[in-house]
Amino acid sequence: EFVTARHEGGESGPARLPMGTGPYAEWFAGRLVLVTGAAGGIGRATAFAFAEAGARVIAVDRDADGAARTAELARLVGAPEAWSECCDVSDGQAMEQLAAKVAAERGVVDVLVNNAGIGLAGAFLDTSVEDWRAVLDVNLWGVIHGCRTFGRQMAERGQGGHIVNTASAAAFQPSKSLSAYSTSKAAVLMLSECLRAELASRGIKVTAICPGIVNTGITGTARFVGVPEGEQRRRRLKAARLYGKRGYPPEKVAEAVLRAVVEDRAVVPVTPEAHGLRLMSRFTPRL
Numbered sequence: 287e288f289v290t291a292r293h294e295g296g297e298s299g300p301a302r303l304p305m306g307t308g309p310y311a312e313w314f315a316g317r318l319v320l321v322t323g324a325a326g327g328i329g330r331a332t333a334f335a336f337a338e339a340g341a342r343v344i345a346v347d348r349d350a351d352g353a354a355r356t357a358e359l360a361r362l363v364g365a366p367e368a369w370s371e372c373c374d375v376s377d378g379q380a381m382e383q384l385a386a387k388v389a390a391e392r393g394v395v396d397v398l399v400n401n402a403g404i405g406l407a408g409a410f411l412d413t414s415v416e417d418w419r420a421v422l423d424v425n426l427w428g429v430i431h432g433c434r435t436f437g438r439q440m441a442e443r444g445q446g447g448h449i450v451n452t453a454s455a456a457a458f459q460p461s462k463s464l465s466a467y468s469t470s471k472a473a474v475l476m477l478s479e480c481l482r483a484e485l486a487s488r489g490i491k492v493t494a495i496c497p498g499i500v501n502t503g504i505t506g507t508a509r510f511v512g513v514p515e516g517e518q519r520r521r522r523l524k525a526a527r528l529y530g531k532r533g534y535p536p537e538k539v540a541e542a543v544l545r546a547v548v549e550d551r552a553v554v555p556v557t558p559e560a561h562g563l564r565l566m567s568r569f570t571p572r573l
């Protein structure tokens with residue numbers, strides 16, 4: 287199995303794989319790792335952590351420039367090869383095409399990190415159907431498309447693989463004003479657990495990562511619904527950004543992702559729940 291393969295090689299042994307320098311290099315050197323939402327935040331940090339471990343990295347994002355920059359930097363921090371792909375994970379057809387292209391050009395991915403996601407905060411009664419759809423399309427359908435397309439390739443290859451889905455502490459802790467986001471993440475958590483049970487016989491492991499508040503751009507880019515324009519909204523957005531800055535460093539989440547694959551963990555909370563959710567409830571609009 288790919289995560290237990292050592293890289294001793296030798297004259298008669300399998301070809302020696304390139305070695306990375308990170309703490310998990312013996313597991314990931316030479317492996318093919320694809321990370322979605324890799325243009326920034328947790329995704330970029332995760333791409334770097336795999337790169338440091340000597341993995342070949344594919345950085346996927348709908349932000350083409352950001353993904354290209356991640357790939358460029360991944361090579362600098364140790365990836366023997368790194369590429370970027372522009373793709374909207376919520377577009378099933380685009381994901382099918384991406385999976386076919388990756389398989390043809392680079393091979394079957396060993397580790398898939400379905401990490402792309404968007405934020406939405408606001409009272410349930412103020413949240414439009416379009417807002418619900420937008421969140422579910424990226425946060426849930428993006429993960430479904432990733433698992434379907436790349437998971438099928440892993441199963442067909444027959445050598446196993448590992449899928450890591452980024453859920454959230456919000457997946458198992460209800461909080462006001464995050465109904466759409468939390469529902470999308472609870473679905474990702476359940477999907478991950480179902481797939482873990484179902485795909486085990488094919489040698490495919492599945493992990494759900496559940497971070498609390500992490501210091502990334504998401505608190506600045508999340509849509510806030512139901513808060514009227516003006517001073518109140520401006521203060522709310524500023525507070526969200528400030529609370530985001532008090533979150534965990536994304537590198538800690540990235541390290542947890544690599545450790546979760548090595549240790550084959552099912553569900554991994556990354557920040558203490560109370561910490562993450564106390565912060566979360568502070569920046570979401572009060573009801």
Ligand code: NAD
Binds near residue numbers: 373500
């Ligand atoms: P981020 O905004 O820094 O990064 C998200 C990335 O996903 C961006 O580069 C964005 O361009 C990309 N993306 C968004 N929609 C996409 C789409 N349709 N197709 C392709 N790419 C798309 O945020 P982040 O905090 O690094 O978020 C990464 C994941 O972590 C998300 O799933 C998020 O829900 C989850 N998460 C974040 C936190 C937190 O506090 N930051 C906490 C728990 C979970």
